[in-house]
Amino acid sequence: NDIVVEIKLPSMFNLKEGESHSLFITWDVFSSIDGRGEFSPQMNASLQAIPFLSDLLYVACPELEPIYAIRTDRNWVISSLGVVGEPTYMSLDRDSKRLYVLVPDKSAIQVVDLAINKVVDNIFIPLDYPPSYMTVSPDNSIAYVLDEKGKNLISVDLLSGAIIYRI
DSSP states (O other), X not given: OOOOOOOOOOTTOOOOTTXXXXXXXXXXXXXXXXTTSOBOOOEEEEEOOOOOSTTEEEEEXXXXXXXXXXXXXXXXXXXXXXXXXXXXXXXXXXXXXXXXXXXGGGTEXXXXXXXXXXXXXXXXXXXXXXXXXXXXXXXXXXEEEEETTTTEEEEEETTTOOEEEEO
C-alpha cells in the first residue's frame, strides 16, 4: 500500500527575487503510530519565524548562497537569510542587530537587519579583484577587507559606507 500525505502549506509563503525563507516540514514519528500499531503519518509544514539573537549561530554557505541561522541550544536550523553572491565572512553586531556579510561576487559588504531578516544596505568596495577576506573592528564600526590577488587592504566605515583608506 502506498501512503500519500497531503500537507497544507502556510498561506503567507511568498518569495521575492533575492530572498530566502525556510519552510519546515516536521514529522511526528511517535504520533504516527497509534495504539494498535497502525501507521498514519502525522506531518506539519510551518514557516520560519524571526528568531531572538541570543544563542544563534550564523553560517554562510557560499555555494548555496543563503546564510542559515542555527539555534545553538538544539543545533537546529531555524531560518535562512537571502544573501546573493557567494557570502563568506561575517560579523555580528548584537547591539544594532545587524550582520555584516562579505559578498565577493558583488565586491560588497551586505548589511542584514536581523530584526526583519532582510538585506538593508550594500556597501560596494572598489577593488580590481574580488575581496578575499574581511574582519571587523571590535566596536563594529570599521571593516577591513583584503583582496588577495591585487594585494590591497581597504578599511570601510560601516556606518557611512565610506572608504577610509586603501593600501
